[in-house]
Amino acid sequence: MKAQRIFGLLAAAVMLSALAVVYTKHHSRQLFIEFEALKAQRDGMDIEWNRLLLEQATWATPTRVEMIARDRLQMTLPAPEQIVIVD
Amino acid sequence: MSNPASMVRPWRLALVAGVLACGAAALGWRALHLQVMNRDFLQDQGDARHLRIHAISAHRGMITDRHGEPLAISTPVDSVWVNPRELQAAQDQWPVLARTLGMGAQDLEQRLRQRADRGFLYLKRHINPDLAARVTALGIPGVFLQREYRRYYPEGEVAAHVVGITDVDDVGREGMELAWDHTLRGKPGSKWVLRDRFGRVVEDVAAIEDAAPGRDLALSIDRRLQYLAYRELKAAVREHRAESASAVILDVRTGEVLAMVNQPSYNPNNRSSIRSGSTRNRAVTDVFEPGSTVKPFTVASALEEGLYRPDSTIDTRPGQYRVGRSMVRDASNYGVIDLTTIIQKSSNVGAAKIALAMPAQRLWHTYSAIGFGTPAGTAFPGEVSGVLPHYSRWREVEHATLSFGYGLAVTPLQLALAYTVLGDEGRLKPASFVPTDRPSGVASVLEPRTAREVLAMMETAVSERGTGSMARVSGYRVAGKTGTAQMASEHGYDSGDYVSTFAGVAPASDPRLAMVVVVTRPRGEEYYGGQVAAPVFSRVMSGSLRMLGIVPDGTYSRQWYADAAPPRADGLAPASARLVADDGKGVM
Numbered sequence: 263m264k265a266q267r268i269f270g271l272l273a274a275a276v277m278l279s280a281l282a283v284v285y286t287k288h289h290s291r292q293l294f295i296e297f298e299a300l301k302a303q304r305d306g307m308d309i310e311w312n313r314l315l316l317e318q319a320t321w322a323t324p325t326r327v328e329m330i331a332r333d334r335l336q337m338t339l340p341a342p343e344q345i346v347i348v349d
Numbered sequence: 350m351s352n353p354a355s356m357v358r359p360w361r362l363a364l365v366a367g368v369l370a371c372g373a374a375a376l377g378w379r380a381l382h383l384q385v386m387n388r389d390f391l392q393d394q395g396d397a398r399h400l401r402i403h404a405i406s407a408h409r410g411m412i413t414d415r416h417g418e419p420l421a422i423s424t425p426v427d428s429v430w431v432n433p434r435e436l437q438a439a440q441d442q443w444p445v446l447a448r449t450l451g452m453g454a455q456d457l458e459q460r461l462r463q464r465a466d467r468g469f470l471y472l473k474r475h476i477n478p479d480l481a482a483r484v485t486a487l488g489i490p491g492v493f494l495q496r497e498y499r500r501y502y503p504e505g506e507v508a509a510h511v512v513g514i515t516d517v518d519d520v521g522r523e524g525m526e527l528a529w530d531h532t533l534r535g536k537p538g539s540k541w542v543l544r545d546r547f548g549r550v551v552e553d554v555a556a557i558e559d560a561a562p563g564r565d566l567a568l569s570i571d572r573r574l575q576y577l578a579y580r581e582l583k584a585a586v587r588e589h590r591a592e593s594a595s596a597v598i599l600d601v602r603t604g605e606v607l608a609m610v611n612q613p614s615y616n617p618n619n620r621s622s623i624r625s626g627s628t629r630n631r632a633v634t635d636v637f638e639p640g641s642t643v644k645p646f647t648v649a650s651a652l653e654e655g656l657y658r659p660d661s662t663i664d665t666r667p668g669q670y671r672v673g674r675s676m677v678r679d680a681s682n683y684g685v686i687d688l689t690t691i692i693q694k695s696s697n698v699g700a701a702k703i704a705l706a707m708p709a710q711r712l713w714h715t716y717s718a719i720g721f722g723t724p725a726g727t728a729f730p731g732e733v734s735g736v737l738p739h740y741s742r743w744r745e746v747e748h749a750t751l752s753f754g755y756g757l758a759v760t761p762l763q764l765a766l767a768y769t770v771l772g773d774e775g776r777l778k779p780a781s782f783v784p785t786d787r788p789s790g791v792a793s794v795l796e797p798r799t800a801r802e803v804l805a806m807m808e809t810a811v812s813e814r815g816t817g818s819m820a821r822v823s824g825y826r827v828a829g830k831t832g833t834a835q836m837a838s839e840h841g842y843d844s845g846d847y848v849s850t851f852a853g854v855a856p857a858s859d860p861r862l863a864m865v866v867v868v869t870r871p872r873g874e875e876y877y878g879g880q881v882a883a884p885v886f887s888r889v890m891s892g893s894l895r896m897l898g899i900v901p902d903g904t905y906s907r908q909w910y911a912d913a914a915p916p917r918a919d920g921l922a923p924a925s926a927r928l929v930a931d932d933g934k935g936v937m
Contacts, residue, residue, distance in 0.1 A: 291551040298550050312411075312424050319419045319503035324576035342823060342905030 400554060403542045407535025408498050409519055410563035412512055412526070414572040415605075415784050420512045421526065423498040423519065423563075427481035428474040433464045435491030442489045449483055450476075474517060475499045500526075504572060506614040507579045510630035511570055511606070511782065513730075514617045523628055525568060525782060527730045535563035569605035569784045574598055577892045578608040582866070585885045586612045589849075589871035595632040596867070596885065597765040598893060601772040601860045604780050604788050606727070607893075609633075609762070634731040636758035637867060640834030641695045641816075641878070642852045643716070643754040645771060645803045648688055650715035651703045652799045659802050660687045665698040672749040677701045692806040693815045695831060697753045704752030705745070712751060713740035718794035719767040719777060721759055726779030726790070735759040754834060765865040768852050771807070771828075772860030775800040804828045808857050820851055820883035822891045824901035828860070829853020829886065831878035836870070846870045851882035855890050858902040864890055 331337040383391060412421035429450065436443075447457040450473050457472070464470050474497065476484075481494055500515045502508070513524020521530035538560030543552040578596045586594050591612075598608040615627040629635065651657045668682035679698050683690065691699035704712055716722070722737030736758040738747065750756045759767075762780055770777045775795030778788035807828035811817045816831045832850035849868045854860035866882040866889075875881055894901075 291545070294551055294553075295549050309425055312422055315411075315419050316422045316424060316501050316503060319422075322418075323503065323505075324507075324573060325580075345824075345905065347901060 399543050399545070401542055401544050401550075402557065403540050403550065405538040405540065405560035406496065407537045407560050407562045409500065409515070409535055410533040410565045412533070412566050412568060414508075414568055414570045414575070415607075416571065417567065418572050420502065420504055420508050420568065420570070420572065422501050422503070424501060425496050426475045426499045427478065427494045428497045429472040429476060429481070429484055430493050430495055431461070431470050431472055432491040432493070433461050433467050433470050436461060436489070437465055439489050439491065442487070445487060446472075446484075446489060446492065449480070449487060500617075502617040504575070505618060506616045507576050507610070508570065508572065509614050509617045510611050510628070510632070511568065511575075511609050512617070514620070514623075514628070517620070524630060524730065525566065528728060528782075529566050533563045533566055536561040567784060568782055569600075569607065570609070570782075571607045571897075573896050574608040574889075574893045575610065577896075578889045579610040579614075581885050581888045582610050582612055583614075585866075585868060585881065589868060589873040589875065589881050591868045591872065591881075592870035593631060593635075594866070594868040595635075595761040596889065597632050597761050597865050598889070599765045599769050599780065599863045601769045601854060601863050603785055604766065604769060604778040605784060606762075606780060606782050607862070608889075630729065630731065632761040632867075633725070633727065633729045634733055634760070636733060636735050636760055637848045637850075637869065638755055638757065638834045638837070639759050639764055639852075640754040640832035640848065640850060641697075641700075642764060642830050642832035642850050642865075643757075644692060644695065644700050644752070645807055645830055646715055646719060646767065647700050647704055647712065647752040648692060648806065649771070649795055649799050649803045650712050651688070651707060652802060653715070653796060654707045654711050656706055657688055657703065659689055659806060662687050663691065663696075663699045663702050665691075665696050665702070668698065670698040670701060672701060672705070673744065673746045675746050675749075677749060677753075689806045689809055692803075692830065693809040693812070695810070695816045700752040701749040705749055709740040709743050709748050712748070713737070713743075715795075716751070716757065718792075719770050720763055721757060721767065725760070725762045725766050727762070727782050729782065732762075733760060735763055754832060761865045761867045764850075764852055764867075765863050768854055768863040768865065769860075770794060771800050771803055772854035772863055773800075804854070804857060804860070807853065811853065816877075816879045817851060817853070817883050819879055820853060820886045820890075822855060822887055822894065822903070824903055824905050825855050825891075825894055825899075826857035826903040827853055827855045827887075827890065828857040829855075829883075831883060833876065833878045847876040849876055849878040849881035851878050851886045853886060853890075855894060856899060856902040861897070861899050862890065862893060864893075 408425070409423040411419055411423070413419050443457055443461065444454045447454040452473070460470065484492065485494060498519050500519060502512060502514075504512070511524055513526035513528075514522050515526050516522050519534075521527040521533065526533065536559075538556070538558040540556045541554040542550045543554055545551050578598060582594050582596045585591070594612045596608070596610050597606065599605065600607055609630070609632050611629070611631045613624075613627045615623045652659070662685050664685045665679060665683045666685065668679040670677045677697050679696050683694050683696050683699070686694070686696065686699060688699075688703070690696070691703070716737055722735055724732050724734045738756065743751070747756050766777070766780050774797035775793055776791050777794045778791045781788065805828075807830055808826060809815055810831065811820050811827045811829050817829050820827055820829050820831075830852055832848075832852070834848045834850070836846040836848060838846070847870065849871055850866065852863075852865045854863045864886055866885045868881045868885075871881050
């Protein structure tokens with residue numbers, strides 16, 4: 263009688279564990295898909311970041327900065343007597 | 350009532366049991382058949398439907414300057430490739446494809462027919478994403494896109510020689526791109542993945558080859574100094590109609606290369622525009638006879654030998670001196686002068702007399718110790734060691750001419766490195782294209798006192814009365830030396846071609862930067878180093894010292910400023926407004 267009850271209990275546990283395996287496997291795959299999507303997103307952002315870096319570097323080339331400073335902003339170098347050295 | 354069991358006939362029970370047993374046996378057999386006997390075949394079939402090899406791309410690392418400003422970046426682009434075999438079926442769509450890609454219809458047709466039996470052909474590489482999208486939208490079977498990386502160089506030709514260039518397959522071909530190719534290059538990998546019926550990857554099964562992205566590389570170059578040197582050198586080459594030119598700026602304390610530019614240059618973003626010869630980084634691959642710029646080392650050698658002191662006098666009368674069958678000449682008769690004046694006026698007779706007064710071995714030893722005849726230690730592709738003949742092969746003439754820079758050949762980088770020795774109390778360190786705080790392999794090659802004394806003499810050469818007066822920098826003391834060497838041809842030194850040089854360090858009270866300017870074959874009226882190379886030195890050094898926020902140690906002069914204003918060349922800015930963001934340190 264007792265052995266029978268233990269057997270029933272174990273059978274139920276096996277059944278439960280089997281269902282749990284199915285569930286966790288499914289869950290892990292869902293998470294993995296999400297993970298992959300996020301990785302793809304990260305790669306996309308990296309690419310975008312590189313493009314932006316490139317764009318920034320292009321806008322900030324000394325040639326262009328100098329041209330704008332001199333021609334548009336009318337900037338000039340200070341004359342020697344305008345320079346004060348602060349220690 | 351009778352027992353229900355007795356109502357059931359025994360054969361029926363046996364029948365049911367038998368049928369069930371047969372069923373179980375059949376199932377068992379089938380299971381055995383599938384799981385054991387056909388296992389491999391079925392597993393393969395299953396895998397073939399769900400397992401895929403997934404490529405992991407790895408892009409090339411970025412190259413930056415010392416402050417992290419990008420000098421070379423890879424961004425993905427698309428390349429169009431076709432399967433010619435598959436495309437033969439869609440011949441009516443070839444003209445549309447050709448038009449979209451901007452190719453000649455006949456050209457396309459010819460290429461496709463020639464390779465009709467192939468499975469792969471690049472039609473156009475590295476197209477922009479918009480165009481790629483339009484090609485895909487055509488929906489022609491057998492036309493595919495491949496993701497590739499293209500290298501962009503935001504600084505263009507300003508940093509082209511140092512950074513170098515990659516080929517169309519993103520492999521380093523020149524410069525640092527080549528020297529550091531193994532670390533810059535990413536290692537693409539692949540892995541097995543499991544996909545579900547929607548094509549989504551649901552599981553990593555196994556890695557086939559681990560991927561590693563390329564590592565970024567920071568150079569010791571400062572792009573602000575690089576630009577300044579580039580601009581001024583280009584202006585000088587135009588003004589003097591020179592054949593080529595190089596400029597190098599080194600950090601005196603560390604040996605780092607802060608700027609290195611050459612003319613002619615090339616635009617690395619446009620491979621088709623590159624002419625042969627323009628890709629050479631002349632500052633490390635080409636040698637020249639340094640001329641008078643080595644006189645400070647002759648004097649240093651004599652001081653170390655103990656034969657002379659800075660105020661010892663030499664009789665240079667009458668301005669020429671016979672050595673063997675040759676004649677050493679000065680520009681004019683300087684009379685009886687001290688060592689300082691020899692440097693200030695750049696007297697060949699004086700230098701030759703000092704050199705001949707000491708053993709040949711001594712001069713050779715000094716030249717050799719400051720790095721002449723040995724590579725500067727950068728491992729830059731194509732770096733040469735220059736030529737310094739061994740003293741056992743010198744005749745008296747060589748002994749004399751070597752003292753004023755003929756008979757040996759150095760690269761601009763070697764000369765700049767030799768000047769860092771004078772600026773850093775006699776210490777020599779290897780030149781470096783990557784940032785280093787503490788250079789390794791530092792060697793003391795001159796006495797600190799000798800270095801200081803020679804530096805003081807070189808300051809007089811950049812005074813109002815010296816040959817290098819045009820190298821003066823407002824606000825800073827400069828120690829430097831001009832050089833004008835005739836170029837040797839088949840007929841000797843009479844071709845009328847010159848190499849104009851200026852080498853120097855600043856600020857002279859505590860040198861931080863060493864710079865060398867070499868202009869080859871100036872075709873204008875002027876060819877002296879003090880006229881051609883010294884003004885470039887002045888303008889670049891002036892801007893560099895200010896940008897680096899180095900505290901001025903000299904006097905300001907409006908006059909020098911006016912002198913320093915370069916001519917306006919097309920597309921180049923006049924230096925009267927050399928505008929640069931200050932570090933906010935030192936000079937305000």
